[in-house]
Amino acid sequence: MLEARLEQAQILKKVVDSIKDLVQDCNFDCNDSGIALQAMDNSHVALVSMMLKAEGFSPYRCDRNIALGVNLVSLTKVLRAAQNEDILTLKAEDAPDSLNLVFESSENDRISEYDLKLMDIDQEHLGIPETEYAATISMPSAEFRRICTDLMAMSESVTIDATKDGVKFSCNGDIGNGAVTLRSHQNVDKPELNIDIELTEPVGLTFSLKYLVNFCKAQALSSTVKICLSNEVPLLVEYGLSGSSYLRFYLAPKIGDEE
Numbered sequence: 001m002l003e004a005r006l007e008q009a010q011i012l013k014k015v016v017d018s019i020k021d022l023v024q025d026c027n028f029d030c031n032d033s034g035i036a037l038q039a040m041d042n043s044h045v046a047l048v049s050m051m052l053k054a055e056g057f058s059p060y061r062c063d064r065n066i067a068l069g070v071n072l073v074s075l076t077k078v079l080r081a082a083q084n085e086d087i088l089t090l091k092a093e094d095a096p097d098s099l100n101l102v103f104e105s106s107e108n109d110r111i112s113e114y115d116l117k118l119m120d121i122d123q124e125h126l127g128i129p130e131t132e133y134a135a136t137i138s139m140p141s142a143e144f145r146r147i148c149t150d151l152m153a154m155s156e157s158v159t160i161d162a163t164k165d166g167v168k169f170s171c172n173g174d175i176g177n178g179a180v181t182l183r184s185h186q187n188v189d190k191p192e193l194n195i196d197i198e199l200t201e202p203v204g205l206t207f208s209l210k211y212l213v214n215f216c217k218a219q220a221l222s223s224t225v226k227i228c229l230s231n232e233v234p235l236l237v238e239y240g241l242s243g244s245s246y247l248r249f250y251l252a253p254k255i256g257d258e259e
Helices: 010-019 072-079 141-152 209-221
Strands: 002-006 025-031 034-040 046-053 060-062 066-071 087-092 098-104 111-117 135-140 157-163 166-173 176-182 196-199 203-208 224-229 235-240 246-251
Touching: 010 046, 010 072, 010 209, 010 246, 046 209, 066 072, 072 111, 135 141, 141 166, 141 176, 141 209, 141 224, 157 196, 157 209, 157 224, 203 209, 209 235, 209 246
Parallel strands: none
Antiparallel strands: 002 060, 002 087, 025 034, 025 066, 034 046, 046 246, 087 098, 098 111, 135 196, 135 224, 157 166, 157 203, 166 176, 224 235, 235 246
16 A cells, blocks of 8 residues: 655656656656656666655555556646645555545645556666766756757757866857856855866766756756766766655767767
């Protein structure tokens, strides 16, 4: 039996909105530590990993491990019925064929209840190795989105170079080239505008901007984003949620001249 109550339905709405264009069908793996999701996009270039920790729900109950196979487009349609401030309760039996969603208005006595049919999704669970990254950049998520969107107007790919001088996003396209350089920056009055760059060695990698712009849809979840780079391993883009919950995207770098 699963019962998980979120004080704000918008958390799940924003998570699903952030990933539904990358992943169509996926399992929500529920156990006593929380609700996790891990899935690759169809081209096997990007990986999505989400963890909503049990302490982010009140109450949270999961008697045994349950995999909820969900079509994210269908889930989005159901979640549209919820106001952002509604209380959302997810319920499922031990061998469920549907997921029960209850939306309770915090302002009036409206209770909406929906049952979403579940799918049987055979999904391999990919072990994500713990990686010590050469460069970790923490920055405002709106700034990251702006950079990726602006450079995508010029080119299909971006090269991210992290050095002791800062981090440089650069691209070369048919109409010209562009670059944005950021340096570490502390804003005492507005810490959410801080740019923090931790570096153990210089690193430079090229990535598809189409995917990065897609990842930026998660900007609504967090005012800051963490970008982790190391040579020859996938890029990690992480948005922190309440507590120690998170939404992470991994993207394989482009190699050589591939476009």
